[in-house]
Amino acid sequence: GAVVSQHPSRVICKSGTSVKIECRSLDFQATTMFWYRQFPKQSLMLMATSNEGSKATYEQGVEKDKFLINHASLTLSTLTVTSAHPEDSSFYICSAPTTGNTEAFFGQGTRLTVV
Amino acid sequence: AQSVTQLGSHVSVSEGALVLLRCNYSSSVPPYLFWYVQYPNQGLQLLLKYTTGATLVKGINGFEAEFKKSETSFHLTKPSAHMSDAAEYFCAATGGGNKLTFGTGTQLKVEL
Numbered sequence: 001g002a003v004v005s006q007h008p009s010r011v012i013c014k015s016g017t018s019v020k021i022e023c024r025s026l027d028f029q030a031t032t033m034f035w036y037r038q039f040p041k042q043s044l045m046l047m048a049t050s051n052e053g054s055k056a057t058y059e060q061g062v063e064k065d066k067f068l069i070n071h072a073s074l075t076l077s078t079l080t081v082t083s084a085h086p087e088d089s090s091f092y093i094c095s096a097p098t099t100g101n102t103e104a105f106f107g108q109g110t111r112l113t114v115v
Numbered sequence: 116a117q118s119v120t121q122l123g124s125h126v127s128v129s130e131g132a133l134v135l136l137r138c139n140y141s142s143s144v145p146p147y148l149f150w151y152v153q154y155p156n157q158g159l160q161l162l163l164k165y166t167t168g169a170t171l172v173k174g175i176n177g178f179e180a181e182f183k184k185s186e187t188s189f190h191l192t193k194p195s196a197h198m199s200d201a202a203e204y205f206c207a208a209t210g211g212g213n214k215l216t217f218g219t220g221t222q223l224k225v226e227l
Contacts, residue, residue, distance in 0.1 A: 004158075010156075034215070042219070042220075044159075044205070044215075045217075046214065046215070049214065095159075095215075103161065103164060104215060106151075108157055108158040109157060109158045111156055
């Protein structure tokens with residue numbers, strides 16, 4: 001099946017710094033990618049839809065200036081958590097749909113801890 | 116709006132016993148339905164999906180699910196649980212465009 005690679009898998013950063021998370025589709029092109037956040041023992045909540053060559057679409061309640069998304073190519077989307085705070089600590093997961101949109105493949109996730 | 120409900124946040128079964136994880140959806144249009152499994156600190160792996168056609172869908176690791184439109188359900192089953200099945204399971208739905216709506220998840224525990 002298609003492969004989506006997410007990096008880094010874990011990151012610890014100091015409060016106030018920024019962290020960049022990369023999501024790559026390794027063997028297919030993805031004009032759209034999705035970014036989810038998962039708090040401990042909770043479900044995945046969609047944060048935003050990343051669109052290649054255009055602005056991302058954010059879900060209600062998600063601060064676009066805090067969670068910067070860039071989809072510069074057909075195989076790479078990045079999520080930057082700016083001025084991170086401890087409450088941003090979470091598990092972030094990206095996904096990319098395949099052609100035909102009948103399935104989405106997920107990255108391995110990134111465990112962000114802000115101290 | 117679409118929603119997905121998973122009954123039971125925790126399910127415990129004995130090894131070799133039947134696994135039944137419940138999922139109900141609400142949607143104004145027939146959705147695509149998915150079951151994903153998540154192991155600790157990992158991403159999601161697709162177990163199976165229903166798009167169109169046969170309503171009984173077989174997936175990996177011996178899991179299967181049946182789409183029942185009249186009951187708006189897509190329950191996940193496995194005849195005989197194995198210790199390696201212990202994980203978090205998520206039911207999800209999309210009406211198209213691949214923007215998934217997830218259920219709250221069910222933690223499956225398998226005991227000896």
